[in-house]
Structure formats: C-alpha cells, structure tokens
Amino acid sequence: MENGLLARSHEIGDLGNGGTYLDPFMVIFPEYSAAAAMVLLGMLMLRRKFGLAGFGVAFFALSCGSAVVLKSVLPRPVFDRELLSNVHNSAPSGHVTAITAVALLALVAVPDKYRWPTAGAGAVAASLTAYGVQYAAWHRPSDVVTGVALSLFWFFLLTAFRAREERESAPERGLVWKSIAVAALAAAAICWATQMRTCPGWLVAAGSLFPSLAIMASSLYLSRRPVSP
Template sequence: MGGLTQRTGGPGPMSTEPTRDQGETPVRDWPSTRRGTFHPPTVGVVIKHLVVIGIMLFGLWGTVWAFLYSYSGQWIDQTATSEVSNNLRRYSRDSDHLLNALPAIAGVLAVIGILFVLVRRHRFLPAVIGLAMAAGANGTTQALKYLILAKPNYGVQEATMNSLPSGHTTFAAAAGAALFIAAPKKWRPFMSLVMLMFGTLAGVATVINEWHRPADVVAALFVVAAWTALALLVLRFVPAEDQDTASTRHTGMLLIPLMVITGLFLAFCAVATYMIAAQQHFAGAALLGSLCLIFAVGLLSTALLVWLLRRKQPTEERPYTKVWSY
C-alpha cells in the first residue's frame, strides 16, 4: 500500500511526501488535443478557402463572358445543342423519364443521407450548414438567371431568353454537396464522388433533353462549388468538426491526382475540339467539346474541394506523405 514516507538526508527539517506502490498505474498527462479543446482555423487556412472560392467565381465569370456575352461562345453552345438534336436524341428518347427524374432522384437520396447522419451520427449543425449551402446555391442561380444576367441577341440562338446557370444542375449538384457537408470527415472523399456524379450526370441529362445549353451546366457547377467551399470554411469554426480527427490519407492520395490529371486532360480535349468545331466544322466536335468541358469542370472543382479537407500534418511526416495526407 502507498503511504507517507520520511525523507532524510537533506539539510532542512524532516518532510513527508506521497509514494506509489510498484504496481500502481501512474497518472497520465493528457495531450493538449484531448476532446473539448478547440483549435480555430489559422489565417492560412482561411486564405486557402477564400482562394478556392475566388477560383470558382472567376470560372463563373469566365463562363458568362465566353459563352453568354460573346458571339463565338453563343455559336458553340447553339451548335452543340443542334448536334444533340441530330445525333443523340433518338438514343435518349426511351430514357427520357429517367433523365427527367435525375435531379429529383439526387434530392431524395440527399435527404435520405442527411437524415441518416442526423439519426446515427447526430451531426445536426453540419446538416444545417449543408442545407443552407444548397439553398444559397439555388437562390444564387435563380438571381443570376432572372435578375442579374441579360443575354445579348447575336442572332445565332433561337431562344433569346437567358437560361444560364442551369437550375436543374444546380439543384442536383447542391443536393450532393449538402450530403458531402453533412457527412463525417472520413466519408467526405467518397461523398465527393457522389456530389460529382449528381452534378455532372444531371447536367448532361439537361443537355441531352435540350433543356439547357452546355454553358448553363458549367456555370451551375461553378456556383455550387463556390458555395460548398464557403460551407467548408464555416465548418472550420465548428468545435465538433475540429475534434473529428478521422484520417482520409489514402483516399486523398488517390483522389486528388486522379481527378486533377483526368480533369486537365478533358479540359485540353474541350479546347481542342472547340477549335476544330470553329475552324473546320466537323460534325459532333462542338458537342464532344462541351461534354468534355462539363466533366473537366466537375472533376477539377471537386478536386479542389477535397483538397480543402486536408488537415495540418506533423512536421516529422515525410514530404510525400505530408503533401498527400487528407
């Protein structure tokens, strides 16, 4: 048994101090990162999120300038839409109902997923932030389409009314993004693929159904990506998120390079086919370039959002692991 023992040999008076039996477990000094300690985001982390938001807004502005306010952009968009009518419409006729239902399917799946994380994981605040992000993205699309952007009539498009950005694509992509925000950290890389699938497939469906031109879809993807980056920044100030230290290292090592390489390749294909369509008028070139551009924007914007998930790594990590740990 432990007790009080006399300490002798010192110059001062006799003193007593507690001693511990040999088999007794020592008291542990808990690290400063124990549950309950909140580490607010650094200035560098905030700047990183703001840079991504700026990139998305710049992409949105570039899409508006290139495809809405220029003659050549309107011509490319109209040519791609005409090629859909001539080449793909007969293949999509039997699947019209499925294509029409894609945004609604995305919304239903997102609601089910959010309810699951609310019931099983009790992630109320991230779910609210995700839903607020989706509402903001859809509101921004409607404001841009009906209140802010005015489509100039260059005589190359049959419809003179502005349809940019696509509301259907915004709804589907925002539903996937809400699920991405509400999910725990270890699930988010996988949910980023779900978000990518919701946005791009719904966007391509609107093009095949001739509801929207390709540029409308691209603009919608930029709107949703900007709002998602903002939601991730807000989550950095939530204490519960800071305490979630789940590792997604291997997923980040795989997803980021794969998305970036594929997205850059598709972007190059889009530029090349647009140039061919403008100079030599090959049938199908404008449509192929437009589809490549949709998937390129979806992949690159999703890669940036996954990059924002990266946590600060210890200094003793090796360089490669330090760069690709998420």
C-alpha cells in the first residue's frame, strides 16, 4: 500500500535522486543525538535534578534500544536495488528515533519558560532529519512514523509515573499560538529543504512533519501535567 502511495506521490525510482548519501545539512546522526542527550543529562545533574536525569537515561536508552531490536526483526524490501544506500532499509528509522527522543528529553530538561522555544528547535531538527533519511532513500514514511511513535510510547509511559496531578502555578497561556508556531517552524524548514534538495513527493514531505506534531503534542501535555523534578 505504501509503495503504491509513494508511486502516486512521485516515482519511487526518484527517491534518493541519484545521490545515495545522507545530507549532513539535513540529517542529525544518532551519535550526535547521543552526544546531545549526554549534554542534557549533564545539565540536569548540575541542577541537581537527579530524578529527571534518571528518567532521561531510561527514556533515551529504551527508545534507541527498542529501535535497534525492532530493526532486526522488521526488515523492509528496498526501494531500488541499484541504490546501494538502502540495501538494509528497515523500520523504524534509527536516526529519527534518536533525534525525536533527544527533542522530547529536552522538553523536560530545560526550565519551563524555555520549553516552547526548545520544542521549536527540536521540531525543526527532527523534521529535517526525517526528510533527509527519506530523500536519501534510506527509509519510507512509515519508518519515520514508527520511529517517532516508538519515542512517544516510552516518553508518555515514563512520564505517566512522574507527572504531577495539578500544576503548581496558573495554567499556561497562549498554548494554541505556541503550538501553531512550532508547526509553522517545522513546515518552513521542510519548505526550505524541498528548495535545497528536490522533494521526492508529497508523501515524503507530509511524513517529515510527523516528528514536529509529536513534539508539539508532548509540549502541550507537559504544559498541563509537568513532570516531577
């Protein structure tokens, strides 16, 4: 079904556009995501948020670890056997899982007043990474969605044990506009990416926005039910 939709969106053979590499200007590699996670965990430790640091370690490890396990049991057929870069195409996308996990971890690592700017930056980074791995024909849109869903699953599962029942302060204002701003930033980033590298089709562009929607929804959740320090 997905191959059929991709074919309608654009010719599958054009995925990768002959360049079988991941564009470093669009893709954040897992090792960089891991380094960013270490920085965030270090920030929490310096602020003596030891409980949140433990949450972060468990969340990032479970997200990336489960992605590795699933990649070994969910092999996917390649787009085009002439593209050497996608011989090992699999679900979920490890790149997208890792950067989404970092973006979600950042939402709980930074002070509340910086959460929405952090959400915007994370949405841009995750969406560009999602676009890049599809542009290079390493992954299908469903691989991106699976990676985001995996990070979301662990995020909400673990935050459920740490969320406070009620906010200690007045409800946050302007949530609708903040959410729109995050989505708009991600959409603008994808529009820029399509200008820099020819878009393989509308389905790829749409799939690239999924990480930003997940980050936006998580920000809304944390605005109403912050996690305990």
